[in-house]
Amino acid sequence: xxxxxxxxxxxxxxxxxxxxxxxxxxxxxxxxxxxxxxxxxxxxxxxxxxxxxxxxxxxxxxxxxxxxxxxxxxxxxxxxxxxxxxxxxxxxxxxxxxxxxxxxxxxxxxxxxxxxxxxxxxxxxxxxxxxxxxxxxxxxxxxxxxxxxxxxxxxxxxxxxxxxxxxxxxxxxxxxxxxxxxxxxxxxxxxxxxxxxxxxxxxxxxxxxxxxxxxxxxxxxxxxxxxxxxxxxxxxxxxxxxxxxxxxxxxxxxxxxxxxxxxxxxxxxxxxxxxxxxxxxxxxxxxxxxx
Numbered sequence: 046x047x048x049x050x051x052x053x054x055x056x057x058x059x060x061x062x063x064x065x066x067x068x069x070x071x072x073x074x075x076x077x078x079x080x081x082x083x084x085x086x087x088x089x090x091x092x093x094x095x096x097x098x099x100x101x102x103x104x105x106x107x108x109x110x111x112x113x114x115x116x117x118x119x120x121x122x123x124x125x126x127x128x129x130x131x132x133x134x135x136x137x138x139x140x141x142x143x144x145x146x147x148x149x150x151x152x153x154x155x156x157x158x159x160x161x162x163x164x165x166x167x168x169x170x171x172x173x174x175x176x177x178x179x180x181x182x183x184x185x186x187x188x189x190x191x192x193x194x195x196x197x198x199x200x201x202x203x204x205x206x207x208x209x210x211x212x213x214x215x216x217x218x219x220x221x222x223x224x225x226x227x228x229x230x231x232x233x234x235x236x237x238x239x240x241x242x243x244x245x246x247x248x249x250x251x252x253x254x255x256x257x258x259x260x261x262x263x264x265x266x267x268x269x270x271x272x273x274x275x276x277x278x279x280x281x282x283x284x285x286x287x288x289x290x291x292x293x294x295x296x297x298x299x300x301x302x303x304x305x306x307x308x309x310x311x312x313x314x315x316x317x318x319x320x321x322x323x324x325x326x327x328x329x330x331x332x333x334x335x336x
Contacts, residue, residue: 055332056126058134062141063122066171069108070115074169086110086169093156105169106145110216117212118170124205125178127186131331139244140234141174147230148173148223155222168219172212176227179209180235187301189323201324292316298323302330 053060074086086105092098109115129137152167159166182205190201213224234241294316301323302312307330319325 053126054130056129056134058138058141059122059126059129062171062174063119066107066109066122067115067119069104070110070170072108073104074108074110074115093153102149105167106149106173107171109170110168114168114170114212114215114220117208117215118175121175121178121205121208121212122171125175125182127328128178128181130328131185135245136242138246139241140177142246143234143241143244144177144227144230145171145173147233148177148226151226151229152223155226166219167223168216170220170223172220172223173227173230175212176209176224177231177234179228180231184235187323187327189298189301292320294321298326302326 086101086108092101109118128140132140156166182202186202188200188202192199209224213221237243294313298316298321299309299312302316303309307315311330311333312326315326315329316323319329
C-alpha cells in the first residue's frame with residue numbers, strides 16, 4: 046500500500062521520532078540479549094510508584110524490546126508519516142505528545158490496579174503513537190483496491206492492519222495493553238477533547254525535533270501550500286518526480302476523491318501525478334489542504 050512519496054518528504058518529525066526509536070531499541074533493548082532487553086525497558090509497578098524511574102519511563106516509550114517488534118514498528122511508523130503530511134509537523138507533534146501522555150496515564154492506571162512490584166506488565170516501544178495512528182488510518186484513508194485470496198477478502202489496507210495485529214500480539218498481554226491505550230488516546234484526539242486538535246506547540250520546539258534526525262535529501266521540500274482554485278496544480282508542483290501525462294485516471298477513482306469533498310479537476314490532476322493511485326492522490330490533496 047502506498048503511503049505517498051517515498052522517503053520523509055514533508056515529515057521531519059516522523060523521521061526524528063523513528064530514528065530516535067531505532068537508536069533507543071539498539072542501545073537499550075535488543076543489545077541486552079537473552080530477553081534482558083525486555084526486562085530493562087518494560088514498565089512495572091515499582092518503576093512508577095516506588096522508585097519513579099523517569100529515565101526508564103522515557104526509554105520505555107521509545108525503545109522496542111525485540112527485533113521483530115522493531116521491524117513491524119518501524120514499518121508502521123514509516124507508513125504513518127502520511128498523517129504528518131496531512132496536518133503539518135506542528136500539529137503532528139501535538140498528536141505525538143497527546144497520544145503519549147494519555148497512553149502513559151492509562152498504563153499507569155493499569156499498573157496501579159495490579160500492584161505487582163516484580164512483574165513487568167507492559168512491554169516497551171512507541172505503541173501509543175503507532176496505535177493512536179490507526180484511528181485516522183481507519184477513518185480517513187480510503188480503500189482503493191480489493192482482492193481475494195483463497196476465498197478471503199482483502200484490501201490494500203489489510204497489510205497495515207496485519208502488521209498492527211502482529212505488533213499488538215507480539216508480547217501477548219504485555220503488548221496488548223499499551224496498544225489498546227494507544228487506540229483510546231487516538232480516539233480521544235479524534236473527538237477533539239479539550240480542543241486538542243487546534244492546539245499548536247511553539248515553533249522552535251517543532252524545529253528542534255525536525256533537526257534531530259540525520260539529513261535527508263528527500264526531506265528538504267517546500268512548505269505546504271495554501272489551497273486555491275489551482276489546488277491540483279499546486280499539489281502536483283510540491284513533488285518533483287516527473288510523471289507521464291498520458292495516464293488517464295479512472296472515473297471510479299475520480300468519483301472516490303470527489304465523494305471525499307475534493308474538486309473534480311484537482312482530483313483528476315492528483316490522480317495523474319499519482320499514477321491513478323487513490324491513496325497517493327489523497328495524500329497530495331490533503332497535504333495541499335493542511336495549511
